[in-house]
Amino acid sequence: MKIVTWNTQWCCGLDGIVSPERIVDGARAMGDFDVLCLQEIAANYPRLEGDASADQPARIGELLPGFRVFFGAAVHEFSEHGESRFGNLIATRLPVRQVQHHPLPYPADGGVRSMPRMCTVVTVDAPGLGPVRVMTTHLEYYSRIQRMAQARALRELHVAYCEQAAAPPQPSDDGSAFRTKAHTAQAVLCGDFNFEEHEAEYAAVTEGGALLDAWRLLHGDAERPPTFRLFDRTYGPEPIACDFVMVSPGLAPRVRSLGVDLHTRVSDHQPVTVELD
Incomplete structure (x- = not known):
C-alpha cells in the first residue's frame, strides 16, 4: 500500500497559482x-x-477516476461569499469499510490566531494487510495550547480505536447501523502536525509507543529531510520537518520506504510518500 500525504496550501504554489491539477x-x-x-x-x-x-x-475527485474521495471540513461556515469549507481530504482506490470525521480539541487561547482542526479516518482493505485505518490531520499552527491538546487527542483517539478492536461490540448482521464494523488496531496517521520532533507535542503523540515514527523505523538517527520552509521562509528562517507518518506497532515491520519530494514548489510544503508491504 502506497500513501502520499501533502499539505497543499489550498493548492497554491509558491508562484501564487492555485491548481489542484498540479x-x-x-x-x-x-x-x-x-x-x-x-x-x-x-x-x-x-x-x-x-x-x-x-x-x-x-x-480532485474529477482528477482521480477510480478513486473515492472523502472530505472532512474542519471549518464549515457561511459569509457574504456563501458556503465555504476548509479541511482534509482522503482519496483512495482501495475498498473502503468506513469513514469517520473527528473534531479535535479547540481550547480557548485568547487573542491568538487559530481555527478549528479535525482528523479524517478512512478504514480501507489493504492487500496483504487487511483493514487499515488511514488517519490524516492538520494541527493548529499559531496556538501551542491548542496544538498540544490536539496532539494528545490524536493519541487518545488511536488508543480508543485499538481498545474497540480488542473488545469489539456485539456482532450483528441485521442490516442496521449496528452491523459489525471493521475494528482494527492497524493504523497510519499522517499529515501536517506543525511541530518538530524535539517538541513536547511529538512526545505526546508517540507516548507509550502506541504510534511509531515511520522515518525513525527506517532510518534510525539519520537526519530527517525538511518538509516545510524549504523554499519559502515566510514562517521562519530555516527549513524544518513537521509533516510526519506514524504507524501502529503491528505495521512497523511492514514499512518499506518513506520519501520526500525536495524539488516541487506547487505548495509551501513538500509531499511525503510511504510504502507498506
Whole structure:
C-alpha cells in the first residue's frame, strides 16, 4: 500500500497559482499511490492567495477516476461569499469499510490566531494487510495550547480505536447501523502536525509507543529531510520537518520506504510518500 500525504496550501504554489491539477500531478510523480491524504483543501475562499473559490474536493475527485474521495471540513461556515469549507481530504482506490470525521480539541487561547482542526479516518482493505485505518490531520499552527491538546487527542483517539478492536461490540448482521464494523488496531496517521520532533507535542503523540515514527523505523538517527520552509521562509528562517507518518506497532515491520519530494514548489510544503508491504 502506497500513501502520499501533502499539505497543499489550498493548492497554491509558491508562484501564487492555485491548481489542484498540479497537486494531483505532483502526487502521481511520487509513485502509483493507493491513498492520497491532503491537508488545506478549500472550497469557496475567493480571498485566499490565488483565489480558492473553486470546489477543490469536487475537482480532485474529477482528477482521480477510480478513486473515492472523502472530505472532512474542519471549518464549515457561511459569509457574504456563501458556503465555504476548509479541511482534509482522503482519496483512495482501495475498498473502503468506513469513514469517520473527528473534531479535535479547540481550547480557548485568547487573542491568538487559530481555527478549528479535525482528523479524517478512512478504514480501507489493504492487500496483504487487511483493514487499515488511514488517519490524516492538520494541527493548529499559531496556538501551542491548542496544538498540544490536539496532539494528545490524536493519541487518545488511536488508543480508543485499538481498545474497540480488542473488545469489539456485539456482532450483528441485521442490516442496521449496528452491523459489525471493521475494528482494527492497524493504523497510519499522517499529515501536517506543525511541530518538530524535539517538541513536547511529538512526545505526546508517540507516548507509550502506541504510534511509531515511520522515518525513525527506517532510518534510525539519520537526519530527517525538511518538509516545510524549504523554499519559502515566510514562517521562519530555516527549513524544518513537521509533516510526519506514524504507524501502529503491528505495521512497523511492514514499512518499506518513506520519501520526500525536495524539488516541487506547487505548495509551501513538500509531499511525503510511504510504502507498506
